[in-house]
Amino acid sequence: xxxxxxxxxxxxxxxxxxxxxxxxxxxxxxxxxxxxxxxxxxxxxxxxxxxxxxxxxxxxxxxxxxxxxxxxxxxxxxxxxxxxxxxxxxxxxxxxxxxxxxxxxxxxxxxxxxxxxxxxxxxxxxxxxxxxxxxxxxxxxxxxxxxxxxxxxxxxxxxxxxxxxxxxxxxxxxxxxxxxxxxxxxxxxxxxxxxxxxxxxxxxxxxxxxxxxxxxxxxxxxxxxxxxxxxxxxxxxxxxxxxxxxxxxxxxxxxxxxxxxxxxxxxxxxxxxxxxxxxxxxxxxxxxxxxxxxxxxxxxxxxxxxxxxxxxxxxxxxxxxxxxxxxxxxxxxxxxxxxxxxxxxxxxx
Amino acid sequence: xxxxxxxxxxxxxxxxxxxxxxxxxxxxxxxxxxxxxxxxxxxxxxxxxxxxxxxxxxxxxxxxxxxxxxxxxxxxxxxxxxxxxxxxxxxxxxxxxxxxxxxxxxxxxxxxxxxxxxxxxxxxxxxxxxxxxxxxxxxxxxxxxxxxxxxxxxxxxxxxxxxxxxxxxxxxxxxxxxxxxxxxxxxxxxxxxxxxxxxxxxxxxxxxxxxxxxxxxxxxxxxxxxxxxxxxxxxxxxxxxxxxxxxxxxxxxxxxxxxxxxxxxxxxxxxxxxxxxxxxxxxxxxxxxxxxxxxxxxxxxxxxxxxxxxxxxxxxxxxxxxxxxxxxxxxxxxxxxxxxxxxxxxxxx
DNA sequence: CTGAAAGCGCTTACAG
DNA sequence: CTGAAAGCGCTTACAG
Numbered sequence: 219x220x221x222x223x224x225x226x227x228x229x230x231x232x233x234x235x236x237x238x239x240x241x242x243x244x245x246x247x248x249x250x251x252x253x254x255x256x257x258x259x260x261x262x263x264x265x266x267x268x269x270x271x272x273x274x275x276x277x278x279x280x281x282x283x284x285x286x287x288x289x290x291x292x293x294x295x296x297x298x299x300x301x302x303x304x305x306x307x308x309x310x311x312x313x314x315x316x317x318x319x320x321x322x323x324x325x326x327x328x329x330x331x332x333x334x335x336x337x338x339x340x341x342x343x344x345x346x347x348x349x350x351x352x353x354x355x356x357x358x359x360x361x362x363x364x365x366x367x368x369x370x371x372x373x374x375x376x377x378x379x380x381x382x383x384x385x386x387x388x389x390x391x392x393x394x395x396x397x398x399x400x401x402x403x404x405x406x407x408x409x410x411x412x413x414x415x416x417x418x419x420x421x422x423x424x425x426x427x428x429x430x431x432x433x434x435x436x437x438x439x440x441x442x443x444x445x446x447x448x449x450x451x452x453x454x455x456x457x458x459x460x461x462x463x464x465x466x467x468x469x470x471x472x473x474x475x476x477x478x479x480x481x482x483x484x485x486x487x488x489x490x491x492x493x494x495x496x497x498x499x500x501x502x503x504x505x506x507x508x509x510x511x512x513x514x515x516x517x518x519x520x521x522x523x524x525x526x527x528x529x530x531x532x533x534x535x536x537x538x539x540x541x542x543x544x545x546x547x548x549x550x551x552x553x554x555x556x557x558x559x560x561x562x563x564x565x566x567x
Numbered sequence: 568x569x570x571x572x573x574x575x576x577x578x579x580x581x582x583x584x585x586x587x588x589x590x591x592x593x594x595x596x597x598x599x600x601x602x603x604x605x606x607x608x609x610x611x612x613x614x615x616x617x618x619x620x621x622x623x624x625x626x627x628x629x630x631x632x633x634x635x636x637x638x639x640x641x642x643x644x645x646x647x648x649x650x651x652x653x654x655x656x657x658x659x660x661x662x663x664x665x666x667x668x669x670x671x672x673x674x675x676x677x678x679x680x681x682x683x684x685x686x687x688x689x690x691x692x693x694x695x696x697x698x699x700x701x702x703x704x705x706x707x708x709x710x711x712x713x714x715x716x717x718x719x720x721x722x723x724x725x726x727x728x729x730x731x732x733x734x735x736x737x738x739x740x741x742x743x744x745x746x747x748x749x750x751x752x753x754x755x756x757x758x759x760x761x762x763x764x765x766x767x768x769x770x771x772x773x774x775x776x777x778x779x780x781x782x783x784x785x786x787x788x789x790x791x792x793x794x795x796x797x798x799x800x801x802x803x804x805x806x807x808x809x810x811x812x813x814x815x816x817x818x819x820x821x822x823x824x825x826x827x828x829x830x831x832x833x834x835x836x837x838x839x840x841x842x843x844x845x846x847x848x849x850x851x852x853x854x855x856x857x858x859x860x861x862x863x864x865x866x867x868x869x870x871x872x873x874x875x876x877x878x879x880x881x882x883x884x885x886x887x888x889x890x891x892x893x894x895x896x897x898x899x900x901x902x903x904x905x906x907x908x909x910x911x912x913x914x915x916x
Numbered sequence: 917c918t919g920a921a922a923g924c925g926c927t928t929a930c931a932g
Numbered sequence: 933c934t935g936a937a938a939g940c941g942c943t944t945a946c947a948g
Contacts, residue, residue: 253928256927260927284926289926290926291926292926295927
């Protein structure tokens, strides 16, 4: 079956230059017209049993692999959906991506993944490039893009889902949660618990729009309530746990008055807890620690981490479903979905 | 610049059906032949300044995005390199992918990502599909594939790099480390430290070939040295820290004689350490714990985790470089690279 | 430096 | 159920 004849192998060996086995080769071998081979592959029921068998045999013997590029060009159907995220190092995006992958794959689509590294210029370039594959739709993280990116996307004339955060204005469709409200909810919780000097710790918060919104939500809530204040600690380098580890040390040494820290994500928060364990600092006695995302790890550290759980897989799945529906020509009633979040109060606050 | 005329917009709006702005549209607008537009885009220096400017203007006005499919079909050059990994949930693969991404991107290639979920049948299907994009080369994790997968890959006639583990036999090229030797190194260390009943904890070890090799390396070394024994704990569900957390409890309850645990990865090992903290179990006093991979987190837990550091980014970069060199027609002297590993002895053993 | 012709490997309509 | 013709949007030679 998988053993092409020497000749076929020689042919196949030249693939990607010219000389790969083509539809016509199969047609010649099976003594039918090329279009019949095409049908036998794409709509087998439209071909007689006899021919279908002969064609299948020829395909196997020659080791024929259809050229999707040619197919896509001729039919104007790509089967590849671009997904653009700011980063792959962040588990959160990976989980969303998995949700997307699961969903589109069962419908026969392939994912073309691009990462912008939180750089809006790179994002614009990526969008332009990926649009060049004439995709049936596009999935892109976030609601904030350069004007030229938005223009490209709008003019592409294909459905677009912006996922991750929920907001009032989107290019086409939107699935996510309100990071502003999530920040406010955490502020509410910390204030209720009696904390009054609250630090927000992030990395490159200026670039990380969603973290920025969480900070603003928190900030606003603290102002509203009064009698408390916040500080923003914006680190410029490093990742995850290391930042949290460093941040706890910095804060205790330089801003000892601070009594609670809300980290931009669970990884940092866990880093801070690990540091506290190592140095024998009481959490939440001396200082409270909270995170964001609800990673499994957050429940396992001691003290268990108070955090906000975001439904990441759900975001991915729903974004993909919405897009596929529109690709299929449906007109979903709603184009914006708030998937919500859940404040999970544990031991660290 | 980014503001196409109403007409152009209407045209563009139909993209992905028929009716997108094409090379010919641009050519007509600029009053040149299509081929000149093609040159102005691909080899700008081969076109006079005057024409180049006119063409640029037309491109901007119309909002032209070249159809890469057509380009690829005509030139037999794809610019998309498929990368196949068993999982995206595992940070380790993500880091390798980042190394690949960084490398191929600067050379103008795009990554087409596929995940097999450790299923060899899915892998075969994925390889077939991705080969349909007539890629210039292929990157695939692991050395173990179904015969039909290997045949497809061999017959594709394009360079292939199998990355992750290093082994004697590969389809074409190989970059990775010897997991067998890594397992042996950890066994050596544990034995030297005086541990005699050693457990190896993994998830679906049968499917995770590399974890399996680490176990075998450990097992062999233990047999060679004598006077010690090992047990394999193979969990079937769950992920990362949760498994580690559960495993520690299970082992202490059911196999109290065990004095050291070597986990298939750092996440599980950290989960076990977190459990030990929570339950007040002395590590390494009561039981030693070791991991694999060298994730940042492993250095931050208390006690700090003994682990084996694998150079993941390096694997990605080198695999990509090797592939690109071959795509460029070079004949690298070596086709197999052992990137090695480093045993990092810390507090937990 | 610029262009007319042919073709990449498929599929869409249109016939029979 | 099967096929001959035309075309998808580009690029590769080959001319001038």
